[in-house]
Amino acid sequence: DAGVTQSPTHLIKTRGQQVTLRCSPKSGHDTVSWYQQALGQGPQFIFQYYEEEERQRGNFPDRFSGHQFPNYSSELNVNALLLGDSALYLCASRTSGATNEKLFFGSGTQLSVL
Amino acid sequence: EDQVTQSPEALRLQEGESSSLNCSYTVSGLRGLFWYRQDPGKGPEFLFTLYSAGEEKEKERLKATLTKKESFLHITAPKPEDSATYLCAVQVRYNTDKLIFGTGTRLQVFP
Structure with missing residues (x-):
């Protein structure tokens, strides 16, 4: 069983x-969240998607947007990149009825902005 | 403002030398406190959730405890494979889908 x-x-x-x-x-998971983890920092919540809609959002500008597809996969889009956007971007998933104890993280995408 | 502070930032232990990591929090309402382990280049891996003061949970050499203001992660007789960054996070009642993380404690255990 592949993870995230x-x-x-x-x-x-x-x-x-x-x-x-x-x-x-x-x-089996239908809820996806995205986090940003800068070097030496803890992850920061960007937003969460469920049923193809953004359900919650953290303190991030509108340059950060997302999408969830019918197969529950998700995309994170960042426009007009800044140097400060360099970070590890983590995706996490769970089933909608589960608590965050069942939140599984992927290994992330390391984004470097030059 | 909800806040999570972890100490120390880094900890070096000799194999077998027990110690504790601290996570203090200031939140408007605690839904749960989480401990995660993160290895380099990987995402956080869930260890424990604590919900109320006085609660304790154990897993192998790790034991997590919770009070009304802080949590401790006790590591008993650590081994080199316990080397990782340990992250603490809180979930607050008014915002149940968001975890607020601390900056973590980088633990190194050497033989």
């Missing part, structure tokens, strides 16, 4: 560009 899978694993972009990160949730 993210692609790509590493990505290098320049300031002002746009990036799309992808996440496939663990089998």
